[in-house]
Ligand SMILES: Nc1nc2c(ncn2[C@@H]2O[C@H](COP(=O)(O)OP(=O)(O)OP(=O)(O)O)[C@@H](O)[C@H]2O)c(=O)[nH]1
């Protein structure tokens with residue numbers, strides 16, 4: 001088991017808010033260190049049993065509750081103590097000073113979780129899920145982080161990795177007997193397994209787009225002609241006056257983003273500059289930005305001014321800018337309170353195939369219907385998708401690398417690559433793709449998958465440093 005010589009300490013709660021603060025201490029000397037700072041009402045910390053709770057005091061500083069965990073039954077897998085004191089910045093600081101004077105050192109960000117990983121309490125994907133859980137801001141991102149923390153996600157990846165190990169074994173078998181001209185049943189099995197694995201790895205990698213959207217908020221671009229009411233709509237959806245509104249076209253110059261959770265999914269609403277032909281430099285820059293946001297959005301709310309004579313042209317130009325394979329467009333005929341009955345039919349013909357809602361951003365008319373539509377779209381897209389969805393860029397990159405290696409293996413096996421093992425027959429195998437290269441590609445794929453949960457890391461130190469630096473102190 002990994003054991004660091006150091007005993008570390010850190011506040012585990014945000015200092016300065018709330019009634020109680022928790023200070024965490026972990027390491028081989030945790031019990032002795034705390035024991036020299038805290039006096040228990042009865043007994044001593046260094047003799048306390050694991051999973052016991054004690055009342056005590058740090059003389060002259062505060063009364064404390066002391067939770068004792070003995071290795072390996074603690075978060076870090078080491079001896080650990082948690083001190084609950086009053087949430088005074090001064091008290092917390094004073095106790096930390098005393099702990100450091102007694103031999104502990106201040107923990108680095110994520111060091112407790114890093115130790116938990118190194119002690120085998122959790123794999124790397126689970127350790128990352130701790131940070132995700134802390135950062136989760138919607139029901140769906142919370143559920144994804146929790147599943148990953150509980151190891152469901154790692155379990156699925158291990159299954160994939162094990163399939164690859166099986167393929168590697170079949171390949172060895174094939175190579176061992178390649179001198180003899182025998183047809184092996186394992187050949188079909190190998191290809192079948194490989195195809196299945198490629199499909200599953202591919203699906204997981206593809207889920208990153210959704211996973212990432214869920215984590216940082218599904219991007220929803222509010223676009224349209226100047227003065228159509230985009231900023232008014234953003235404000236109405238948020239229920240606060242976030243973006244400037246005026247009757248002067250070209251009010252919004254830069255994009256304004258704000259998140260909102262609807263039905264457990266986080267959305268990132270982006271108000272943009274009105275799109276029109278202009279020679280004004282700053283406005284042009286704003287419009288370029290609008291077009292970028294439109295292109296990268298998952299959901300596009302195209303705002304049309306129901307009273308504008310150019311409504312049909314505006315509808316057409318919005319539809320043209322949306323990529324239906326990737327994006328969902330909802331057209332909103334705004335300002336129906338002004339237009340009265342005259343809006344009916346306007347733009348309908350062009351908008352065929354797209355939802356077209358009549359709203360008044362100013363009065364709030366039709367916004368419930370708009371929210372329901374957004375929720376419907378979100379549900380359809382993300383329902384059931386929390387089953388093994390990739391939310392982490394590092395995992396996505398590892399999966400892409402694995403996929404490249406696996407496709408290379410497949411191409412070689414089928415004889416469509418630079419050489420063929422199976423197609424060329426056993427005698428020619430040596431002259432085509434060297435079998436070792438094939439095995440190497442397979443090993444590379446296995447190693448890419450392993451890197452996700454932290455087994456056989458190539459450059460463990462670099463990888464760990466990169467992962468744990470984004471943790472907060474005390475976690
Ligand atoms: N009557 C009425 N007026 C509205 C409605 N929505 C917006 N307006 C008005 O239309 C004008 C423009 O609104 P904005 O929200 O600033 O429009 P925008 O699309 O953000 O405009 P730019 O930022 O210039 O592109 C303001 O005077 C709003 O009060 C609506 O539903 N009904």
Ligand SMILES: [Mg+2]
Nearest residue numbers: 230231251252
């Ligand atoms: Mg605006």
